[in-house]
Amino acid sequence: MIRKLSICILLSLLFLQKISAKVYRIGSEQEFKAVQSLLIPGDEVVIKNGNYTDWSININNKGTLVKPIIIQAEKQGMVIFSGNVTKPIFSVSGEYVFIKGINFKDCVLTKTGVLIELATSNNCSISNCSFSANQAKSQFTPLVIISGNGSNNVVEGCGFISNVDNQDVQVKITKDTYPKLTLIENNIFRDKNKVSWPNGNGGECVQVGQDPVLLGNQKPETTVRKNRFIHCNGENEVISNKSSGNKYLNNYFEDNDGELVMRGGHDCIIADNTFKGGTGGIRINGTGHQLINNKIDGIQTAIRLMYGMAKGKDEIGFYISASDCTIKNNTISNATTGILIGDSKDADWTGKFDTKRYPSPVMQNVAPFNNTIEANSFKNVKVEEVKK
Template sequence: MKKIILYLLLLCATPQVILAKSYQIKSEKEFKDILSKLVAGDEVIIANGNYTNWNIEIPNKGTSAKPIFIKAQEISKVTFSGDINQTLFKLAGDYIILSGITFKKCTLLKGGGLIELKNSVNCQITNCLFLENTVKTQFTPLVIVSGNGKNNKIDNCTFTANVDNQDLQVKITKESCPQNTLIEKNIFTNKQKVSWKNGNGGECVQIGQDPVLLGLQEAKTIVRENKFINCNGESEVISNKSSGNSYLKNYFENNDGELVMRGGHDCIIDGNTFKGGTGGIRINGSGHTITNNKITNIKTAIRLMYGMGKGKQEIGFYIVASNCVISNNQISNATTGILVGDSKEVDWTGKFDTVRYPSPVMQSIAPFDNKISGNTFLNTKTEQVNQ
């Protein structure tokens, strides 16, 4: 009897194991009906089929050991398409993984995106396809990371032939700056020139939006091992407009655009490969490190730009390239390897709001205090030009 009583007491004292549940849903309503029930370890399986114009916000919290999964029943067989006037999926919790969903021929009628990670922590978008989607409002991204979340990840997704849009945006405002976003092993391909009159709003990846007033924000985003092929949306394939980011081991081929440090400081550009296209790396700002990149068959491989202001204290619509390290890069089949001092004395009168941005209008400050050494050149007409 004593053994039985002891066993019962131990059983009562042992925490009960809550088994994870799997929910299969086939409508927005069914998803919303189970939202309040989702706990760590649960999964939501979206049944194979075609869908449009959902609006699901997911504030639930998984854990590192037991994330919440939201996934297609079968990869490539769950497709969202048609007119979209609201964000389809908004991940606003912790440890949520969205995977295997296709977004094809969606027409985004308003600003916003298809997916937003807002104030999310350790959430992930993986193995999703974004194909032939179109936006009707300039500067609209398909995927947005926003708010004051951290440690989110977008990986192994494909962005192909999307029109007039930005593909992936880390959104920075005066009030918010997502931290430690990882953008890894995605493919960006076949992006045509945007139709907007000023030619802007077609980046594949944009980290920050306002280099003049918010470029000092440190997002600490890592963009690593992605492929950019035939991406011609605008002159900036990647647009960096914040500080402390890293661009590592990415592959660029035949793009009508560059990897651009449009604003911000102290970024790392290391181990990237550029083959063909109109440009390589363009540098504004201070403290960047540009090392171990391979650039071939590009007219001007690396450009260090004039500016209207300098350093981290002065306001300038463009900040001059300074205190950067450019070393151990391999440049071949170029007209100019490294151009120090592009856009000299360019006049921006009437081209930006000098009330909002109290900046001089002339790019009159030459690059300074940059350390350029150990670069190798093959079949390059001029290795370095200083203007």
């Protein structure tokens, strides 16, 4: 009897909570700001179909696991933001706030312009949004940023198509702050042309960390999985890992002019990814990475283990030699070189980086060492392994 009464009370509370939640239909920035302070767990903000420009919304409201606060398009893809962007359109610093179904198209971003930032947010998500033909006017400008000391934020089911001179998704790591346990999942990145910047940098699809030399030991534990990267030619690094403890799982790469790059950091897992065609596979600097069960087909050099200026997790080097990595059960086919052990030997970086900011040797002369390479499969590969 007591158990039945408890269940009835619980169901009644849930019903009352459900009917207390509200749906706010808005059609302007002013209308959004007018209802924002009223938002409680379970509420929804529905943005009416239409074209919008020049918004800047800061969302610090808190939903719950059972009753998130949802901000969504009236109809997926029919709410379109465009025009000049000088500050974040949506900046989320709350909890359990979900942004869904919004289209960002033909936006022009300045250095301070961002389409969506999850800033010190927890358990927030961006899902089923479209980011297409947006252009950055300042180098290293991302469309989406996950920043601050939040955790468990998600970017899922979004499309990043034909964006220009930008980074698509950035996990921002500073000396004092970085988000933990970010998930970037089931997105498509496609048709990204080479950036116009003179040094060719700043066109990554996904960047996890920005300073691999001084901050590469930070452990955001980001997971990038089940994404598709097709015709992504923005720069040499389709994905740029510059921190530690991250996972890159079950992603698909096709005809990209670039690689999945462990530019810095340590102890990352790169597993079950598929590469078909294009110019690059996987490039490794750093210590303790695991490359397992990847399938790489039709790429000239499938896996590269790089020389560095220093070694290990404690020495400072502009590049860290690949060491103590495991390369196991990978399938490599139709390549000139399967696994290259020792690329960029004796590369001279004199004058190419600030040695005061980065107190590193300038010669890339520390060879890869103590790596385990076993049980890999090679088919139609001219050279299976090269040791220098």
